[in-house]
Amino acid sequence: MRFELLVQDTQSSARLGRISTDHGEILTPVFMPVGTAGTVKAVSQQQLEELGAEIILSNTYHLYLRPGHELIYGLGGLHEFISWNRPILTDSGGFQVFSHSQLRNITEEGVRFRSHLDGSAHFLSPEIAMEIQMCLGADIIMALDECTPYPSDFLATRESMERTIRWARRSKEAFQQVVTRRPSHGQWLFGIGQGGIYPELRRLCLDQLLDIEFPGYAMGGLSVGEPKPVMHEMVSRSTERLPAERPRYLMGVGTPADLVECISLGVDMFDCVMPTRNGRNGWLFTRSGHIVIKNARFAADQGPIDSQCRCAVCRRYNRAYLRHLYQSNEVLGSMLNTYHNLYFYLDMVREIRDAIASQKWTNYLKEFKARQETG
RNA sequence: GGGGAGUUGGCAGAGGGGCUUAUUGCAUCAGACUGUAAAUCUGCGAAGUGGCGUUAACGGCACCAUUCGUGAGUUCGAAUCUCACACUCCCCG
Numbered sequence: 001m002r003f004e005l006l007v008q009d010t011q012s013s014a015r016l017g018r019i020s021t022d023h024g025e026i027l028t029p030v031f032m033p034v035g036t037a038g039t040v041k042a043v044s045q046q047q048l049e050e051l052g053a054e055i056i057l058s059n060t061y062h063l064y065l066r067p068g069h070e071l072i073y074g075l076g077g078l079h080e081f082i083s084w085n086r087p088i089l090t091d092s093g094g095f096q097v098f099s100h101s102q103l104r105n106i107t108e109e110g111v112r113f114r115s116h117l118d119g120s121a122h123f124l125s126p127e128i129a130m131e132i133q134m135c136l137g138a139d140i141i142m143a144l145d146e147c148t149p150y151p152s153d154f155l156a157t158r159e160s161m162e163r164t165i166r167w168a169r170r171s172k173e174a175f176q177q178v179v180t181r182r183p184s185h186g187q188w189l190f191g192i193g194q195g196g197i198y199p200e201l202r203r204l205c206l207d208q209l210l211d212i213e214f215p216g217y218a219m220g221g222l223s224v225g226e227p228k229p230v231m232h233e234m235v236s237r238s239t240e241r242l243p244a245e246r247p248r249y250l251m252g253v254g255t256p257a258d259l260v261e262c263i264s265l266g267v268d269m270f271d272c273v274m275p276t277r278n279g280r281n282g283w284l285f286t287r288s289g290h291i292v293i294k295n296a297r298f299a300a301d302q303g304p305i306d307s308q309c310r311c312a313v314c315r316r317y318n319r320a321y322l323r324h325l326y327q328s329n330e331v332l333g334s335m336l337n338t339y340h341n342l343y344f345y346l347d348m349v350r351e352i353r354d355a356i357a358s359q360k361w362t363n364y365l366k367e368f369k370a371r372q373e374t375g
Numbered sequence: 376g377g378g379g380a381g382u383u384g385g386c387a388g389a390g391g392g393g394c395u396u397a398u399u400g401c402a403u404c405a406g407a408c409u410g411u412a413a414a415u416c417u418g419c420g421a422a423g424u425g426g427c428g429u430u431a432a433c434g435g436c437a438c439c440a441u442u443c444g445u446g447a448g449u450u451c452g453a454a455u456c457u458c459a460c461a462c463u464c465c466c467c468g
Contacts, residue, residue: 036411057410095410103412116412147410192410223409251410258409273411280414281407296404326414327403334414 001139001186001215003247009361013239013266016356019247021139022186023079023087026054028247028268029356031259031349032089033342034276037062038082041276042331042338045084050312051342052350055086055139057271060132061093061124065115069135077137089271090138092129092171094192094220095252098147106146108163126170134178134187142218143171145192150225157196164194165208172212190216190249197230199237206241217242218249219267223258232261239266256285256348260368263352264361275341280334282326285344287371291319293337298323311343 007016017028033040033048036059040048048056058078063069075081078088096113097104103114110125126144133141145164148157168191175189191214195201209217219238222231235250242248249269250262259270275285282294286306291298293305301319313322313336325333355364 032410034411041411042414059411062411089410091410096412098410100412142410145410218410220410249410254409270410272409273413274409277411277413277415278408281416283408292406294405329414331414 001188003216003245005244007357007359008244009356010359011362012264012365014264014356014361015244015266015268016353017247017268019087021087021188023085023139024054026087027353029259029263029349029352030054030269031345032057032269032271033345034271034273035082037066038078040338040342042280042334043276043342045082047339048084048342049086051339052346053086053342055089056084057089057091058082058136058138059091059093059096060129060136060142061096061113063090063136064093064124064132065117065122069132073135073137077135079137087140088136088138089140090133090136090142091251092133092142092144092192093124094142094145095147097124097145098149098221098224101149106163108166110144126167127174130171130174130178130189134175138187140188140190140216141175143168143189143191143214145194145220147224148194148196148221150196150221152196154198154201157194157198158201161194161196161201161205164192165205165212168192168209168214169212172214188215190214190218192218192220192251193238194221195234196221197226197234199233202234202237203241206238210241210243214246216247216249216269218251218269220251222250223253228258231258232265235262235267236265242266256345257368257372259345259349260352260365263356264365275345276338279337279339279341282333282337284322284337285341289372293319293322294326295323305340306344309340309344309347311340311347313337313340313343 002020004018005015006018009015019026019028032055033053035056038058040056063072072078072081079085097106097111100113100116103116105112110123110128113122113124115122124144129144144167146160148160152160172189191209191212193202193205193209195205206217219235222234239248247268248266250267252272253262253270254272255274282292284291284293284305287308291305298319303319304314305319305322306314317336322333322336325336352364355361
C-alpha cells in the first residue's frame with residue numbers, strides 16, 4: 001500500500017495522486033460510489049467496471065448486521081463475497097452513530113445500537129469496528145468516530161471530538177493487534193477528523209491524529225447541514241494542516257460543485273450517495289445542471305438525458321422513455337438512472353484528473369463555473 | 376315482468392342529520408435527498424361557477440355562496456331523512 005503524489009497544481013491546492021493497493025491502483029482525485037450493503041444499489045459489479053469505478057465503499061454496520069462479518073470472512077472476505085476485485089473502502093459505522101440517533105446510546109466504551117432491521121441490541125466499539133472491518137478485508141478501513149451533528153455548540157463539539165480522538169487511538173491499537181493475530185493482505189487504517197464548524201477544534205483534532213499517525217486522513221462531520229462557505233473553510237483548514245504525502249478523504253461529499261471546490265482545496269477522495277440515491281429518485285445530473293426526469297415536461301422528450309454525455313444510457317435511451325420507466329416504477333428506471341449518474345460523476349473526476357495532469361485546472365474551474373451559471 | 380343492491384373528488388372507497396369544501400389509498404403534479412433504516416420521504420390539489428378583497432401578474436392568495444346522479448321536499452341545519460325521475464349492477468321468470 002502506498003500513495004504517490006504525481007502532480008501538484010501551482011495555482012491551487014488541487015493535486016493528482018496514485019494509491020496502490022493489493023487490489024489495484026486508484027488515481028486521485030477519486031469518487032467512490034457507495035455500496036453500503038455490499039452492492040452499489042441498482043448497478044452490477046460488471047457495470048461498475050464498465051463505468052470505470054476504481055474503488056467502492058461499503059459499510060461495517062450493515063454488513064455486520066447482515067449477513068455478518070464472520071460469514072463473509074469464512075467465504076473469503078468481502079472482495080470474494082461480492083465478486084469485486086478492485087479496491088474497497090469500508091466505513092466504520094461512525095456515520096450510523098450519527099444518523100441512527102434514535103436507536104443508539106453513546107458511551108466512552110462505544111455505541112449501543114438497536115438494529116434497524118429487527119430491533120435487537122448491538123454494541124460497536126473501536127475494537128469491534130476493527131475486528132469487523134478486518135474480517136471484511138477492505139483495502140482501506142476507517143477508525144470509529146462520532147460524526148458530530150449540526151448544529152452543536154462549542155463544548156459539545158469539543159467533547160465529541162475528543163472522544164473521536166480517543167477512539168482513533170484505540171482503533172489504531174486494536175488494528176495493530178489484530179494484524180499480528182490474524183495477518184491478512186495489506187490494509188490501511190484512516191483516521192477521521194471531527195470538530196464541527198470550529199476551526200480550532202478541527203486543527204486540534206488533526207494535530208492529535210497526526211501524532212497517532214495514520215496512512216491517510218479523513219474529514220468527517222461535514223455537509224450535515226452547515227452553510228457551504230463554512231464547510232469549505234473547514235476543508236481548507238484541514239487540508240492545509242495535513243501532510244502532502246498522505247491521501248485526504250472528505251467523507252460523504254457531495255454535489256458536483258462540492259467536488260470541484262474541494263478538489264481545489266486539496267482533497268483526494270470523495271464518496272457520496274447522491275448519484276445513486278438521487279438517480280433512483282429521478283434526479284439526473286447533466287453538464288448544465290440537473291433535470292428531474294419524472295417531471296411532466298419530459299413526457300414526449302426524445303432527447304437524451306444530456307446531449308454531451310457519452311454514457312451507454314444517453315447513447316441509447318431518451319428522456320420520454322426514462323420518464324415512463326420512472327412513472328411505471330420499473331426497476332430498469334432505477335438501473336439506467338443510477339448508471340448515468342455514476343458515469344457523470346466518474347467521468348467528471350476523470351476529466352478533472354486530466355486537467356490537473358496537464359496543468360489546466362484553472363481553466364477547468366472557470367469552465368465549470370460558467371456552465372453552472374448558464375445551467 | 377317481479378325482487379334486491381347501488382350512484383360520493385381522475386380511479387377505488389369511507390362517511391347514515393350540525394365538527395364534512397367531504398376520512399383513506401392509489402394515480403396526477405411538484406419538491407427534498409451529501410461517510411444510505413431510502414425503488415424513500417414531504418407537499419399540493421381535488422371543482423367548477425359566481426361574488427368580494429388583495430396582488431406587478433393571462434396567474435396566485437384569503438373569505439363568502441352554491442356543491443356528494445337529477446329534481447322536489449322535511450328540518451334552524453341534509454352527502455346523510457322522504458318522494459319522484461334517470462342510470463348501473465345482481466337474482467328470479
